[in-house]
Amino acid sequence: MDIVRTHSLVKRYDNRTVVDDVNLAIPEGCVYGFLGPNGSGKSTTMKLLLSLIRPTSGEVEVFGRPMNSDTRRELLTGIGSLIESPPGYGHLTGAENMKIVQRYLGSTDDQITRAVATVRLQDQLNKKVKNYSLGMKQRLGIAMALAREPRLLVLDEPTNGLDPAGIEEIRALLKHLAEHGVTVMVSSHLLGEIDKTANVLGILSEGRLILQGSRDQLLAASTPDVVIDILGSDNPNSTAEQQLRDRETLRIPSVDDLHTAHVVGELVASGAGVYGVRRDEQSLDDVFMNLTSGGRL
Ligand SMILES: Nc1ncnc2c1ncn2[C@@H]1O[C@H](COP(=O)(O)OP(=O)(O)O)[C@@H](O)[C@H]1O
Ligand SMILES: [Mg+2]
Known part of the structure; x- marks a missing residue:
């Protein structure tokens, strides 16, 4: 089953088509690598999936149901996301930030403990977030996205700006999540950063999805x-x-x-x-x- 599908999704700003007739199909349980150069429309597509912006035309379907004003709230409870820079208040500790998320989402203590353990931040929770490395901030952002144990995790360039060790850490984390049944959609403008983690790839160029399939299918298509x-x-x-x-x-x-x-x-x-x-x-x-x-x- 596809956990996300889009049908002829289009987003225009003024007269510029930024997302151009995109038909995504994200199978449940995979790590879906969403690739494209800067400006190709990755973040805009992800915002459309999360219903943060409205499509000019076309439809988004999540968990087999259409995303619209009636279903939006309910569907979003199954999705965790990290879009653009990592969230979190710098002058608060990791623990305090997680507490805010917990209250906002109504997560249980257990869910928060598990989310923090998954990204291995349990020993850093009493530090202020402004003293975190970029990698730690990204992991905190992912812990926040995991706080209500979503079926689908949408991560926009989580490896951006990380050193090789930080990139490797995120890769391992994504694999771990997929093995535990979470479908992960992760974007990058660098193939090398997610290529070996993703088992399905979608390649975006100037707003158009020019290829979608497994690594082997993509290689064969060339x-x-x-x-x-x-x-x-x-x-x-x-x-x-x-x-x-x-x-x-x-x-x-x-x-x-x-x-x-x-x-x-x-x-x-x-x-x-x-x-x-x-x-x-x-x-x-x-x-x-x-x-x-x-x-x-
Ligand atoms: N709110 C907006 N208004 C106008 N243009 C936008 C807006 N958001 C994004 N764009 C444009 O859409 C294109 C795709 O942007 P984006 O989705 O951020 O690409 P990516 O995430 O792949 O780098 C860019 O040219 C960007 O300038
Ligand atoms: Mg982007």
Whole structure:
């Protein structure tokens, strides 16, 4: 079952389309990596899912039910979120901040204890939040989002600005949550930060969802470059040494197998010494860069 679905979701500001006909499908229990360069519309889409802003057109469906003014309150009780910078009052301690959230959400003591333990902040709760590292602030933000044990957690760039150890900590936390049945949607503008954590990826470019699927599906959807190795020199009288010395490599992007066979046939017919034809392996990073036009900012 999909825990989130959107149907032709559109958000326009003035005449700019910021979210453009987006159809998300987030399967229950997964970590959904929501990727796209800065400005591609990730935060806006997440705000639409959380009903913080209204769509220009289209629909959001959460837990199999449409999000609207009648269902909004009830559906939101099942969603925890961390949008943009981490919340929390700096001059209060972690414990005091959690107390405020508890009162606001009506969470039990047990729920708060579990949320804090999940992000491993139990030993830092008596420090003022202004003395927390960025990683600790993010973890406190996640604890707040977990305070009512949501089925769905929506995290907007929780690894932004963290050092590698902090990023690793968040990754481990997201995996742990998914293993305990929480569906996690997490955004990033850097594939590497969530690539190995997410089992489903959605890639946004200029407001459009250009790809959605498992890591393997995304890799399969890319067509690796064909690389053809050719001996040098058209001169039939050149020596083997000359031919080897002047050899060259042709690179042809996004061609299918039939077209490749045709190109090789033409080369051979014209007398070229083709000695190698292969597909260049692409990493998921290359796919992401190609799809999002070099991660243009
Ligand atoms: N309230 C708003 N009014 C006008 N434009 C906005 C507003 N919010 C976001 N935008 C624009 O929408 C685009 C997408 O923004 P955003 O969703 O924040 O992207 P991302 O989170 O992927 O960086 C940006 O060009 C941004 O300037
Ligand atoms: Mg954003």
